[in-house]
Amino acid sequence: MLKYEYIAKEIMNLIEDKDLRQGDKLPSLDELVSQFEVSKNTVIKALDELQSHGLIYQVRGSGIFVRGRRQKGYINMMEIQGFNSMLREFDLTSKVLELKEVIPSETVQAHLQIDADQPVYYLKRLRYIEGRIFCIEESYFDKNIVMYLNEQIAEESVFNYLTNNLKLQISFLDHYLRVGKLNQQNAAYLELQEGDPGIQVESIFYLANGVPFDYSKIIYHYEESQFFIQGNSYYNLMN
Amino acid sequence: MLKYEYIAKEIMNLIEDKDLRQGDKLPSLDELVSQFEVSKNTVIKALDELQSHGLIYQVRGSGIFVRGRRQKGYINMMEIQGFNSMLREFDLTSKVLELKEVIPSETVQAHLQIDADQPVYYLKRLRYIEGRIFCIEESYFDKNIVMYLNEQIAEESVFNYLTNNLKLQISFLDHYLRVGKLNQQNAAYLELQEGDPGIQVESIFYLANGVPFDYSKIIYHYEESQFFIQGNSYYNLMN
DNA sequence: CAGTGGTCTAGACCACTGC
DNA sequence: CAGTGGTCTAGACCACTGT
Numbered sequence A, B: 001m002l003k004y005e006y007i008a009k010e011i012m013n014l015i016e017d018k019d020l021r022q023g024d025k026l027p028s029l030d031e032l033v034s035q036f037e038v039s040k041n042t043v044i045k046a047l048d049e050l051q052s053h054g055l056i057y058q059v060r061g062s063g064i065f066v067r068g069r070r071q072k073g074y075i076n077m078m079e080i081q082g083f084n085s086m087l088r089e090f091d092l093t094s095k096v097l098e099l100k101e102v103i104p105s106e107t108v109q110a111h112l113q114i115d116a117d118q119p120v121y122y123l124k125r126l127r128y129i130e131g132r133i134f135c136i137e138e139s140y141f142d143k144n145i146v147m148y149l150n151e152q153i154a155e156e157s158v159f160n161y162l163t164n165n166l167k168l169q170i171s172f173l174d175h176y177l178r179v180g181k182l183n184q185q186n187a188a189y190l191e192l193q194e195g196d197p198g199i200q201v202e203s204i205f206y207l208a209n210g211v212p213f214d215y216s217k218i219i220y221h222y223e224e225s226q227f228f229i230q231g232n233s234y235y236n237l238m239n
Numbered sequence C: 001c002a003g004t005g006g007t008c009t010a011g012a013c014c015a016c017t018g019c
Numbered sequence D: 001c002a003g004t005g006g007t008c009t010a011g012a013c014c015a016c017t018g019t
Helices: A004-018 A028-036 A042-051 A082-086 A106-112 A151-155 A159-163 A184-190 B003-017 B030-037 B038-053 B082-086 B104-110 B153-157 B160-164 B186-191
Strands: A056-059 A065-067 A091-101 A118-128 A133-141 A170-181 A197-207 A212-221 A227-232 B055-059 B063-066 B092-102 B120-129 B132-142 B170-181 B195-206 B211-222 B229-234
Touching: A004 A028, A004 A042, A028 A042, A042 A056, A042 B038, A091 A151, A106 A133, A106 A212, A133 A184, A151 A159, A170 B195, A184 A197, A184 A212, A197 B170, A197 B195, B003 B030, B003 B038, B030 B038, B038 B055, B092 B153, B104 B132, B104 B211, B132 B186, B153 B160, B186 B195, B186 B211
Parallel strands: none
Antiparallel strands: A056 A065, A091 A118, A118 A133, A133 A212, A170 A197, A170 B229, A197 A212, A227 B170, B055 B063, B092 B120, B120 B132, B132 B211, B170 B195, B195 B211
């Protein structure tokens, strides 16, 4: 593990252990430098990492402070961890409706940057939170990358399988969120009425080398889901 | 302007001017170093900045690549720019429904981290895109920070007023997104039916010193709004 | 003005990719 | 194995905050 990763992690642990809240002050840069016995830039690298993920903020001339912790029960759109760790205090289960190899539609081809002759896995699942229906998920996996998938894996955690077994390093992702009225079929799945609100999130997941390998479309139950997004300024870059 | 800011901006311009797309390669680190005549770390700082805002991605041993441009017409939840620059190709207008000084409710006190004896501005606006109703916005501004506000400013761009006139540097923000059914009053404003979907986004805006100064609650017209969110991994920090 | 964070450098050395 | 990105250092100097 790299030094700056270790330091970032230690600071995260410190916040967790001491139960620090929004605005609480962390040790100064100099203190961290001598505590970890590294150069200033290395500590700064760790801090920048934490800052860009919304855990802390640094105030010039004043100090380093804890940023409000993400509230429980929200889906954090900026994290790449699958729901299981995101909503880890909840009991999450899945039911596989369909798992098969298909020829990608044009939409899927475009999102996964592949041709029609490249087969993909199609997976459709219902997902439950504390036993209550939570969302309908349809995923397309590039079969060149996710070479094998079965029902049992899909029933458990695809995310864990990808990261732990296939050693795929998911590096970044894009989400597109829209809201509409549910059609009859989706309403039935979600145990709602036709015309009730439905939250549709399309997501594309990329590996570290920039290759997209998973395109998914989720329809959330509007009463069971809420989302959390953080932003950081880059006003200076815009002018 | 700092060197790394200048470099980041030049790279943004390069992408813009050459109309580079997802996966297109940028000049190598060494080339950038000699082009801008700065040290390697300074270029890296610029690149990290661009990366954390989702404009590029760096692949070790391979190169620096452009990340897909945010699609037009989406509200980018991670940027701090007000709608006017975010949806800049659209004609956006506002109608002020109410602007007054109020005693903050407990919710507002909590979000703005102030006491009941600190007055706040309350602003309620309807916002239009290309002449069509787009959202209902209610904002609360900490009057210690936003010391003056009038109808004319509110009719134009509060964001521009805050940044250009008051020289406030908005540094980070939190969004909470939920979906529900519209009540009769909000449906009327949005020219929809009671029970139609309504997208509610609560946002808290912070200054560079960590002080929250604006809490707003927006109800979007579900047919006129769609959202874009990007994420970057920090899997290594979680273990 | 002391304390604290931010920028920048020059250079050593490491790690990964793709031919 | 050449090219390219990533980590880390030690230190100089700058900029802002708060007392």
